[in-house]
Amino acid sequence: MQLTTLFGYVSILALTAAVCAGLAVWARRTDSGVVDGSARRYFGLLLGVNTAWAATTAVTLLLPLGTVRIALVHIQDLLALGALLLWVLFTRAYTGRSTGPRSPPVVAAMIGAVALGIGVATNPIHGLAWTPIPHTSPFVFVEMARGPIGGGIIAYSGVAAAAGIYYLLDEFLTTRYRPAAAGTVVVSGVAAYVPTALSTVGLVPVREFSYSAFGILPFALGMAIATYRFGLFDVERLAQETLFRDIGDPSIVVDTDRRVVDFNRAAADLFPELDAEARGEPFEAVCPAVTDAMSIPATSTDGGVRPDEPEAAEVTIESDRGVEHYSAGVSSVTAGGRQAGYAVLFRDVTDIVGYREELERQNEQLDAFASAVGHDLRNPINVARGYLQAVDGEIEDEAVAADIDEVRSVVGRMDQIVDDLRTLAKHGQTxxxxxxxxxxxxxxxxxxxxxxxxxxxxxxxxxxxxxxxxxxxxxxxxxxxxxxxxxxxxxxxxxxxxxxxxxxxxxxxxxxxxxxxxxxxxxxxxxxxxxxxxxxxxxxxxxxxxxxxxxxxxxxxxxxxxxxxxxxxxxxxxxxx
The missing domain is CATH 3.30.565.10 (Histidine kinase-like ATPase, C-terminal domain)
Structure with missing residues (x-):
């Protein structure tokens, strides 16, 4: 029984170290295609420390009681503190928060880890961290009877774990990005403390034994799932989700059968038919006002797109907000080099249409003015010029003739003004x-x-x-x-x-x-x-x-x-x- 239990515990810890080491190597070697290099680095360091923590615990179980074993127990506590600090730094970096030395939470986390680490390292002198109590059944192990500093480690552990989980939950609830990945990381963080919680309430085989290192395995497995299954560090997937969800313009994605696959919040606000049951429905059914003005290209039998993919079309939509004008464009969505569907993007051009209509009205007014200038003003000038020509050479009085010349000059100036006004009216437009x-x-x-x-x-x-x-x-x-x-x-x-x-x-x-x-x-x-x-x-x-x-x-x-x-x-x- 003793050997079976010991072998089982050592095997679990060895598996934990192997999983953490594998993930740590991946994080170390992956230099591109991941989001936020600092988050990746903290992730790799966290897994590296967890690897050392699990491996040290496994080795400790195989050693006889003595100074070396007690020293390794001290090292386990130091590694645990390092893992907690790195968990805080990783979650802050991943959620876009500062990890610099001027950040109060980071400073507090570092000071706490360093102070408690010094207390653990000097425990053989003062014994305030914990007192070793040897046990030989059901296998040889050392119970750590916690002192004041040991209690501080437990409190630090709870605060650090809660802080990291809070950062992730806050990011998820605020942005809704990566729900599967974020949820998996949160569950992994909680699961890491389940063995300790079970040990506290006595729901473990050996109550005096510290099971804290056994929480590393569910954490590592969860992180592996979040990384490889849900793309925790996949920058391409994050970019796609961010662009689609955060873009202010309405966007709808349809498959090659023109059925709605996804849409963002702006699209749902614009089209009341886009609700939770709209996915899978024909695009024409949920957006009838759009399909009258534009069409989504047909897909050829080999998965390609027709070369005559339509240009953006202007659509008019009436809603509770009034009449709005949008420029609707269709873009191909490919996957693996093959046609997967289409993205229908709407850009609000209501203001532009308003300006255009106002400009058209002004141009019509200018055209009317030019016509009036050319007809209504030119006719009186031509009449005046005719009278002047009729008396040309007939006036003998020099003073009157001079006056007639002045009138002729004024009429000529009026003629030039009319020409200038017509020029402005007809050619002053954009x-x-x-x-x-x-x-x-x-x-x-x-x-x-x-x-x-x-x-x-x-x-x-x-x-x-x-x-x-x-x-x-x-x-x-x-x-x-x-x-x-x-x-x-x-x-x-x-x-x-x-x-x-x-x-x-x-x-x-x-x-x-x-x-x-x-x-x-x-x-x-x-x-x-x-x-x-x-x-x-x-x-x-x-x-x-x-x-x-x-x-x-x-x-x-x-x-x-x-x-x-x-x-x-x-x-x-x-x-x-």
Missing amino acids: VEQVERVGLDAVAKDAWGTVETGDATLDADTGAVLDADRSRLRSILENLVRNAVDHVGPEVTVTVEATDDRIVVADDGPGIDEATADRALEYGYTTSNEGTGLGLAIVETMAEAHGWTVEIVPDTGGFRLVVSEVTSLETSDARTGI
């Missing part, structure tokens, strides 16, 4: 289509549409960019006209391009800082003949491309810089696209 154009060629086209007299154009940049050719020409036309009107018919206009900027300058007197600050305002002009809209048109059309405009004062000439032209490319080659 640019939707662009083409690759040559800056020099467009500048020369613009130059040809303006009465420039003896003025000179220097446009030899070789630059190309993406732009609406008509609007870019209007920008340059207004800048050329501005130079001729304010400097004179002999002005030189220079067009430059560098990095993401286009610079248009002239050799006139330039403008001061105060004028530059207001020059882009609608209606601002320093000339009696100007409309005050030319530079405003430049800025509006530039902003329609997504560019910015700035006038640089006090540069010895007028200098306007168009920036953020990200598509601009310069080269030595001259182009005329």
